[in-house]
Amino acid sequence: xxxxxxxxxxxxxxxxxxxxxxxxxxxxxxxxxxxxxxxxxxxxxxxxxxxxxxxxxxxxxxxxxxxxxxxxxxxxxxxxxxxxxxxxxxxxxxxxxxxxxxxxxxxxxxxxxxxxxxxxxxxxxxxxxxxxxxxxxxxxxxxxxxxxxxxxxxxxxxxxxxxxxxxxxxxxxxxxxxxxxxxxxxxxxxxxxxxxxxxxxxxxxxxxxxxxxxxxxxxxxxxxxxxxxxxxxxxxxxxxxxxxxxxxxxxxxxxxxxxxxxxx
Numbered sequence: 001x002x003x004x005x006x007x008x009x010x011x012x013x014x015x016x017x018x019x020x021x022x023x024x025x026x027x028x029x030x031x032x033x034x035x036x037x038x039x040x041x042x043x044x045x046x047x048x049x050x051x052x053x054x055x056x057x058x059x060x061x062x063x064x065x066x067x068x069x070x071x072x073x074x075x076x077x078x079x080x081x082x083x084x085x086x087x088x089x090x091x092x093x094x095x096x097x098x099x100x101x102x103x104x105x106x107x108x109x110x111x112x113x114x115x116x117x118x119x120x121x122x123x124x125x126x127x128x129x130x131x132x133x134x135x136x137x138x139x140x141x142x143x144x145x146x147x148x149x150x151x152x153x154x155x156x157x158x159x160x161x162x163x164x165x166x167x168x169x170x171x172x173x174x175x176x177x178x179x180x181x182x183x184x185x186x187x188x189x190x191x192x193x194x195x196x197x198x199x200x201x202x203x204x205x206x207x208x209x210x211x212x213x214x215x216x217x218x219x220x221x222x223x224x225x226x227x228x229x230x231x232x233x234x235x236x237x238x239x240x241x242x243x244x245x246x247x248x249x250x251x252x253x254x255x256x257x258x259x260x261x262x263x264x
Contacts, residue, residue, distance in 0.1 A: 001070045001118060001246075004063040012122060012252055013076045013084040014043060016056075020103050022049035022089065029086040034128060034160060034167070044086045049096065051103040054110040061114065073116050074252075075104055077123035077155070078140040079132060093132070097140035104144040112151055119145070120154040120190065122252075127157045128169040130176040138180055154188035154212065155181070158251050174202060182207030190214070192250040193232065194224075203240045211240050214250035 009015035017023050028041040056073060063071050076084075078097040090096040108119055121144055126133045145153055157177070159168040174191075181189055182205065190212035191203075203211050213236055215229050236245060 001072050002063070002067055003072045003074065004059060004066075008059070012074070013081055016076050016107075017043065017081060017085070019052055019055050019107075020049055020100075021052045022047040022099075023085070029088075031086050033083050034125075034169075042084060042086050045089050045096070047089055049099040049103060051106040054107055056107045057110050057114045060111055060116050064115070070117055072118040072120055072154075073111055074120045074122050074156070075107060075144075077121040077125070077137075077144065078104070079125035079129065079137040080123050083125045083128070094136040094140075097136050098143060101140045101143035105146060105148075108145055108148055112148060116151065118152045118154070120156055120188075121145075122156045124156065124158045124160065124169075124251075126155070126177055126181075127159055127173050130173050133177055134180065138184060142185065152188065153186045154190055154210075155184075155186050156190035156212075156251070157181075158192045158214075175205060178202070178205035182209065188212055188246065190248065193236075194250050201239050203236065208244065210244045210246055211236075212246045212248050213240075215247050216249035218250050218252070 014025070018025065022045055024044045024046045027044065029044050030039060031042045032039045033042070056075070060071060060073050078100040081100055082093055082096055087093070087096055090099075104121075111119060121141060123137075123141060126137055126141075129137070141155065157174075159171060159173075186209070188210040189206050192214040194214050194217040203213070213232075215232055216224060233245075233247070
């Protein structure tokens with residue numbers, strides 16, 4: 001399974017949001033987000049959010065023309081979008097989340113019609129805000145693929161970017177959200193496992209979901225040693241059946257430099 005790694009994106013959240021009505025990218029506002037872990041100039045929501053047109057299909061077809069393998073397209077989830085912008089229009093996050101879900105669903109439908117078979121929702125905010133996840137996040141995420149059949153769906157969660165000084169979400173939050181995700185109607189759960197080690201036995205809490213386990217630390221320049229990756233895989237297989245295990249990087253590769261030395 002491959003993706004284009006979103007090389008055209010300046011930011012995985014904002015790239016998608018630029019295709020939505022209701023966002024002001026020209027007059028940004030300083031926000032403290034990720035539970036206060038990060039502060040930056042964020043776009044503002046100044047009107048009703050809706051899809052301004054479908055553009056992810058073009059990205060999918062670009063990648064499709066370069067490979068005969070299955071292609072995965074990733075889309076930021078409602079909670080993570082909310083935690084990346086300044087909301088100046090909606091009275092509550094729940095209403096905003098559902099409008100975002102409706103816009104995302106429009107893009108998902110177009111991707112499915114174009115032949116995309118794997119769609120992943122990037123929702124690291126789920127791991128940071130378990131209470132919000134229960135209150136509205138899981139409902140909004142489900143609405144992102146309401147009525148969609150015949151494709152593989154995944155959700156990516158993580159504790160935060162591998163940046164020095166960046167406060168990560170509480171690792172105990174995984175145990176709080178896993179039972180809900182275990183019964184959630186999504187096929188795969190993508191979780192970090194290298195840069196921020198997660199005990200393999202925790203994977204059992206996700207029930208029968210396929211686990212996409214991150215084995216590549218995207219926060220450091222060193223290339224992993226094959227034997228080290230193999231050792232991690234053997235350890236994970238003590239808790240996850242082989243037919244429920246997929247492998248990948250911890251997260252997106254925005255922090256990696258373009259050139260890489262070869263491993264020894």
